[in-house]
Amino acid sequence: MEQVITFIGENIKVFYILILSIFLGVEVISKVPSILHTPLMSGANAIHGVVIVGAVIVMGLADSNDYVSLVIGLLAVILGTLNVVGGFVVTDRMLEMFKKKPKS
Amino acid sequence: MAQYSLEICYLIASIAFIIGLKFLGHPESARRGNLIAAAGMFIAVIATIFLYKSPEGKPLGNYVWIFGGIIIGTIIGTLMAKKVQMTAMPQMVSLFNGVGAACVALISVVEFSHYNNAHTGGSLFNGLTLTIILGTIIGCVSFSGSIIAWGKLEGKIKDIYLPANQLINIILLLAIVGISGYIMSLHTANVNMLLIICGVSLIYGILFVFPIGGADMPVVISLLNSFTGVAAACGGFLYNNQAMLTGGILVGSSGTILTILMCKAMNRSLTNVIIGAFSNPKAKKADGSAEQKVVKEISVSDCAVLMSYSKKVIIVPGYGLAVAQAQHACHELEKVLEEKGVEVLYAIHPVAGRMPGHMNVLLAEADVPYPKLLEMDEINPEFSTTDVALVIGANDVVNPAAKKDESSPIYGMPILDVENAKNIIINKRSMNAGYAGIDNDLFYDDKTKMLFGDAKSVLQKLVAEVKAN
Numbered sequence: 143m144e145q146v147i148t149f150i151g152e153n154i155k156v157f158y159i160l161i162l163s164i165f166l167g168v169e170v171i172s173k174v175p176s177i178l179h180t181p182l183m184s185g186a187n188a189i190h191g192v193v194i195v196g197a198v199i200v201m202g203l204a205d206s207n208d209y210v211s212l213v214i215g216l217l218a219v220i221l222g223t224l225n226v227v228g229g230f231v232v233t234d235r236m237l238e239m240f241k242k243k244p245k246s
Numbered sequence: 247m248a249q250y251s252l253e254i255c256y257l258i259a260s261i262a263f264i265i266g267l268k269f270l271g272h273p274e275s276a277r278r279g280n281l282i283a284a285a286g287m288f289i290a291v292i293a294t295i296f297l298y299k300s301p302e303g304k305p306l307g308n309y310v311w312i313f314g315g316i317i318i319g320t321i322i323g324t325l326m327a328k329k330v331q332m333t334a335m336p337q338m339v340s341l342f343n344g345v346g347a348a349c350v351a352l353i354s355v356v357e358f359s360h361y362n363n364a365h366t367g368g369s370l371f372n373g374l375t376l377t378i379i380l381g382t383i384i385g386c387v388s389f390s391g392s393i394i395a396w397g398k399l400e401g402k403i404k405d406i407y408l409p410a411n412q413l414i415n416i417i418l419l420l421a422i423v424g425i426s427g428y429i430m431s432l433h434t435a436n437v438n439m440l441l442i443i444c445g446v447s448l449i450y451g452i453l454f455v456f457p458i459g460g461a462d463m464p465v466v467i468s469l470l471n472s473f474t475g476v477a478a479a480c481g482g483f484l485y486n487n488q489a490m491l492t493g494g495i496l497v498g499s500s501g502t503i504l505t506i507l508m509c510k511a512m513n514r515s516l517t518n519v520i521i522g523a524f525s526n527p528k529a530k531k532a533d534g535s536a537e538q539k540v541v542k543e544i545s546v547s548d549c550a551v552l553m554s555y556s557k558k559v560i561i562v563p564g565y566g567l568a569v570a571q572a573q574h575a576c577h578e579l580e581k582v583l584e585e586k587g588v589e590v591l592y593a594i595h596p597v598a599g600r601m602p603g604h605m606n607v608l609l610a611e612a613d614v615p616y617p618k619l620l621e622m623d624e625i626n627p628e629f630s631t632t633d634v635a636l637v638i639g640a641n642d643v644v645n646p647a648a649k650k651d652e653s654s655p656i657y658g659m660p661i662l663d664v665e666n667a668k669n670i671i672i673n674k675r676s677m678n679a680g681y682a683g684i685d686n687d688l689f690y691d692d693k694t695k696m697l698f699g700d701a702k703s704v705l706q707k708l709v710a711e712v713k714a715n
Contacts, residue, residue, distance in 0.1 A: 145371065145372070149372065149373040153373065153483075156483060156486075156491065159488065159491055159492060159495070160479075160491075160495055163491075163492050163495035163496050163499065164495060164498075164499040165499075166264060166496065166499075167267075167495065167496045167497070167498065167499030167500035167501075167502075167503065168499050168500065168502075168503050170264065170267045170268045170271065170496075170500055171267070171271060171500040171503045171504055171507075172503060173271070174271040174504075174507065175273065175621075176507075176511050176596040176597075176602045176603065176621070177273070177594070177602070177603040177606045177621070178270065178271060178272075178273060178276060178603060179464075179468075179504060179507065179508055179511075179601070179602035179603050180335065180336070180339075180464075180601040180602055180603040180604060180607065181270065181276060181280075181603065181607075182267075182270045182271065182276075182500075182504060183339060183464075183467070183468050183471055183501070183504055183601075184335075184339045185266065185267065185270045185279065185280050185283060186267065186270075186471060186472075186475070186496075186497045186500055186501055186504070187339055187342055187343050187346070187471050187474075187497075188280075188283065188284070188287070188342070189263050189266070189267070189283055189287070189475075189493050189496065189497050190343075190346055190471070190474045190475040190477075190478045190493060190494055190497040190498075191287065191342075191346050192259075192263075192287060192290060192478055192489055192490050192493035192494065193346055193349045193350050193353065193477075193478045193481050193490065193494075194287075194291060194349065195290055195291060195294045195485075195487060195489055195490055196349075196350070196353045196478075196481040196482075196484070196485055196487065196490060197315075197349055197352070197353055198291065198294050198295055198298075198306070198312055199294065199298060199306070199485055199487075200353055200356050200357070201306075201308055201311055201312050201315065202295070202298065202305075202306025202307055202308055202309075202312060203300050203304065203306060203307075204308060206307065206308060211356055211359075212308065212311055214352055214355070214356050215308075215311065215315075215352075215356065216311055216314070216315045217315075217352060218315075218349045218352040218353055218356075219311075219312060219315030219316060219319065220315045220318050220319040220322075221319070221345040221346065221348050221349040221352070222319065222345075222346065222349040223315065223316050223318070223319025223320055223323060224319045224322060224323040224326075224342065224345045224346075225323075225342050225343070225345050225346030225349065226287055226291075226319075226323070227319060227320045227323035227324055227327070228322075228323035228324070228326055228327045228338070228341075228342045228345075229323075229327075229339075229342045229346075230280060230283070230284040230287070231323065231324055231327035231328065232327040232330065232335065232338055232339065232342070233270075233280045234277065234280055234281070235327065235328070236335060236607050237276045237277040237280055238277065239332075239606075239607050239610035239611050
């Protein structure tokens with residue numbers, strides 16, 4: 143119990159961000175027309191590609207002789223980039239189709 | 247100073263993510279929203295590469311490796327995203343989700359092994375260990391689950407029902423919790439144990455998605471998407487990195503809401519999807535009605551005549567249209583009919599196809615004017631004044647059992663009131679049941695005629711016949 147309280151106390155800022163972000167995420171998404179569900183999911187998918195930041199940090203801090211970390215880090219950077227770039231490009235392609243709606 | 251610049255860049259990135267998500271929720275601003283989020287991501291990555299310093303004040307090195315990885319990822323990612331067929335979008339999203347999740351799992355494992363070196367004595371029973379373990383578990387489950395979901399939508403993996411699947415899943419979950427507890431009770435970081443957790447989590451992810459039917463895949467992908475968001479947030483906590491934290495949590499919570507919205511569109515609950523009311527096809531066969539019901543077939547030329555002399559035709563597209571890549575042929579038919587003075591509209595059910603919005607994207611690709619695509623609530627009153635309702639490769643979304651048969655697994659799902667039209671023409675490849683695996687009484691209706699064949703070739707023949715008329 144003591145450990146739990148200390149843990150929350152030490153990371154109180156994180157918990158604020160956590161709680162507020164949860165509510166924000168819910169607010170931002172509610173009342174979305176169903177035609178946008180797929181692009182929205184795809185866009186959100188690209189945003190969680192932010193893990194690439196973690197991969198870059200792992201890579202950048204690895205000892206340049208530590209080949210295991212370097213290779214795993216490289217793999218992580220590639221996968222993270224795939225997620226980000228692929229995600230945003232696919233979303234853009236989906237949305238491009240909604241854009242050209244000639245009002246005739 | 248540099249430290250604060252980095253924090254400010256992360257702040258900007260977080261705001262960009264929030265605004266991006268917000269804009270993605272409206273048709274007019276959606277594309278801009280995507281670009282804003284992408285810009286935020288760009289800022290976060292560049293700032294990390296050049297401004298990040300470890301807690302000991304060491305800047306990042308290994309630039310060649312970092313940029314090499316980013317360039318490889320960008321090239322592969324762009325090619326994959328550009329080349330993919332519009333019909334295969336859902337699986338693409340699933341695949342990208344899977345690789346992102348794998349990325350989190352890899353980071354967690356690497357960090358845990360560093361932790362090993364850094365940790366001197368004391369218990370591992372703390373929040374940091376828990377975060378690393380959580381990131382690993384969620385990342386692995388989401389990765390293997392997404393890959394299975396991708397395989398299912400590609401048609402490479404069939405629905406598999408293991409005996410006692412639920413029981414096995416529960417045992418796997420207990421094993422994961424047990425090993426996690428064991429790791430935290432130790433005093434040194436045991437990387438091998440974490441790898442065992444990886445293995446068990448991967449298997450759990452596979453078994454979690456295996457029995458879920460193809461029609462429910464969008465919901466599963468959306469759920470796994472929010473899982474990966476949570477895993478990313480774990481990474482954010484690990485590095486005390488605000489961009490990862492806000493980005494991850496935002497996706498986690500908005501993804502959960504999106505999953506629930508999708509379930510609502512199908513009038514099902516999330517537990518229902520996961521436990522799988524649809525999942526055991528044998529249960530349904532038991533009450534198989536003995537009476538032989540007959541369907542009436544119609545030839546392409548009869549169908550063309552019928553439609554040419556109609557006032558109003560409503561096209562109801564479904565997954566069959568997507569599979570056959572028939573969207574262009576469909577638009578062609580709409581044009582030739584309009585030239586003959588027939589009013590043509592499209593009825594878009596919220597879950598037609600494999601993803602909400604799937605049909606809109608597909609038909610928009612074929613340049614079908616946006617105002618012709620009507621959503622369920624708008625189009626349903628129109629059916630009673632419609633001469634011909636042409637159902638192309640859709641089944642469950644027009645099944646009257648959803649309204650009448652309380653024992654039907656899709657009972658309560660809102661459907662398109664196709665049965666109110668004067669004539670109903672249904673194009674299907676065969677008499678097989680739809681994804682929910684249930685029979686459709688609409689096919690045996692007096693007003694219904696069946697037009698068997700692949701959607702694309704049938705539509706092309708129809709176009710030719712209508713032109714000739």
